[in-house]
Amino acid sequence: MTDLQAAWRDPELDKHLVDLITQAADRPIKLMEVCGTHTVAIARFGLRDLMPPNIALLSGPGCPVCVTANRDIDLAIELTHVDGVVLATFGDMMKVPGSYSSLQREKADGRDVRIVYSPLDAVQLAADLPDRQVVFLGVGFETTAPAIAMAILTAAQRGLDNFSVLSVHKTVPLALEALVNDPEVAIDGFILPGHVSTIIGPEPYRFLAERYHVPGVATGFEPVDVLQGVWMLAKQLHEGRAEIEVAYRRGVSADGNPTARARIAEVFEPSDAEWRGIGVIPGTGLAIRPEFAAWDAALRFDVTPPPPKEIPGCQCGEVLRGVTLPFECKLFGRACTPEHPIGPCMVSSEGSCAAYYRYTDYGR
Amino acid sequence: MCLAIPARVVLMNENQMAEVDIHGVTRTVSLSLTPDAETGSWVLIHAGFAIQVVDEEFAKESWELIKQIEWVDGDPAEVSA
Numbered sequence: 530m531t532d533l534q535a536a537w538r539d540p541e542l543d544k545h546l547v548d549l550i551t552q553a554a555d556r557p558i559k560l561m562e563v564c565g566t567h568t569v570a571i572a573r574f575g576l577r578d579l580m581p582p583n584i585a586l587l588s589g590p591g592c593p594v595c596v597t598a599n600r601d602i603d604l605a606i607e608l609t610h611v612d613g614v615v616l617a618t619f620g621d622m623m624k625v626p627g628s629y630s631s632l633q634r635e636k637a638d639g640r641d642v643r644i645v646y647s648p649l650d651a652v653q654l655a656a657d658l659p660d661r662q663v664v665f666l667g668v669g670f671e672t673t674a675p676a677i678a679m680a681i682l683t684a685a686q687r688g689l690d691n692f693s694v695l696s697v698h699k700t701v702p703l704a705l706e707a708l709v710n711d712p713e714v715a716i717d718g719f720i721l722p723g724h725v726s727t728i729i730g731p732e733p734y735r736f737l738a739e740r741y742h743v744p745g746v747a748t749g750f751e752p753v754d755v756l757q758g759v760w761m762l763a764k765q766l767h768e769g770r771a772e773i774e775v776a777y778r779r780g781v782s783a784d785g786n787p788t789a790r791a792r793i794a795e796v797f798e799p800s801d802a803e804w805r806g807i808g809v810i811p812g813t814g815l816a817i818r819p820e821f822a823a824w825d826a827a828l829r830f831d832v833t834p835p836p837p838k839e840i841p842g843c844q845c846g847e848v849l850r851g852v853t854l855p856f857e858c859k860l861f862g863r864a865c866t867p868e869h870p871i872g873p874c875m876v877s878s879e880g881s882c883a884a885y886y887r888y889t890d891y892g893r
Numbered sequence: 894m895c896l897a898i899p900a901r902v903v904l905m906n907e908n909q910m911a912e913v914d915i916h917g918v919t920r921t922v923s924l925s926l927t928p929d930a931e932t933g934s935w936v937l938i939h940a941g942f943a944i945q946v947v948d949e950e951f952a953k954e955s956w957e958l959i960k961q962i963e964w965v966d967g968d969p970a971e972v973s974a
């Protein structure tokens with residue numbers, strides 16, 4: 530597999546694809562990637578600089594940590610103040626600032642906040658600490674939601690009533706509709722997230738092509754993958770087509786992963802969700818179904834955080850919509866750096882601001 | 894955050910758990926989302942779960958195809974087929 534990975538980092542193949550892209554891009558086109566891992570790959574491999582002048586690569590709301598609304602982070606922080614609560618979450622969430630604090634700061638202040646690699650580790654933690662209440666902060670898109678669903682099913686099966694989940698999960702396709710309808714952005718095509726598509730397959734994006742005539746290509750994370758995706762989009766636009774295609778067949782099958790989707794559907798139901806920078810998008814949240822209410826932290830604990838407020842001067846919301854480029858923020862690289870991040874787009878390693886700062890010299 | 898890492902299934906345990914090899918590091922993950930995975934399968938790992946069984950042959954094949962694309966008759970559908 531390592532050989533295989535090397536094959537997808539072949540500079541000659543890159544050049545071949547860039548030639549193809551240059552020929553296909555006969556007018557200015559704006560492509561948006563909606564996956565934090567793509568944001569990093571594009572910055573890290575310098576793919577933006579390889580593009581012909583006609584092609585603009587924008588970053589969208591693809592970093593689950595970044596799009597989490599302050600209100601939701603504030604709620605998680607409030608839960609750490611409840612007697613007996615252990616809050617477990619993925620490492621990415623620790624440093625993200627809410628309105629008033631971050632989980633990391635709360636941990637430093639003595640609250641019990643723990644990083645887990647898998648949500649099953651949080652279930653085990655609940656089994657090991659029967660006198661405590663373990664709350665897992667569930668963040669992530671369709672890629673991650675099946676794992677959290679399995680954690681709830683496992684806790685239910687093991688009869689662990691001291692485990693619960695605060696679900697701030699989000700789903701991607703309807704968020705793309707919100708972006709298509711945003712007159713400030715005017716996107717010509719989407720580079721679709723590879724591992725979200727691993728779960729949902731190409732079908733749920735089809736409406737974008739059919740209703741809005743915006744094409745999409747699901748692709749992987751090596752340079753060749755991304756360039757192939759860009760080329761397939763440029764070619765569709767050149768030919769006046771709008772279809773949903775897959776450039777990452779080793780990771781995305783025609784039907785996605787039906788088992789994983791069945792687990793999501795068993796435990797969660799669609800709900801409204803608030804996205805940083807975009808606002809509430811109906812149907813893009815995953816609420817825990819009433820059958821599993823016993824494991825829903827939002828119902829188990831009666832806490833109300835203070836009203837949320839925005840971070841002064843941070844334009845992360847605009848960055849997430851592709852309206853503002855990271856280096857256009859006045860704080861970028863000055864007050865706000867990965868060492869001293871001000872907003873979530875710089876805190877998360879997959880945030881657009883962090884990716885631009887680490888791998889490019891734009892704005893400096 | 895949606896990164897998934899390729900790994901090979903080394904040993905199947907009970908409760909749909911398995912030991913996988915990730916670049917020489919052994920890790921225990923759940924195969925409950927990939928019922929088709931077996932010993933020797935390549936899988937993509939995310940948050941302690943295998944989320945996809947990878948078809949290795951398929952990967953090589955599509956890579957070979959890209960090399961052969963010419964602009965005039967390059968058909969993206971063929972690449973991804």
Ligand code: SF4
Pocket residue numbers: 842843844845846848855858859860861862865866870871872873874875876882
């Ligand atoms: S550079 Fe920092 S302050 Fe500016 S938008 Fe990005 S995260 Fe916010």
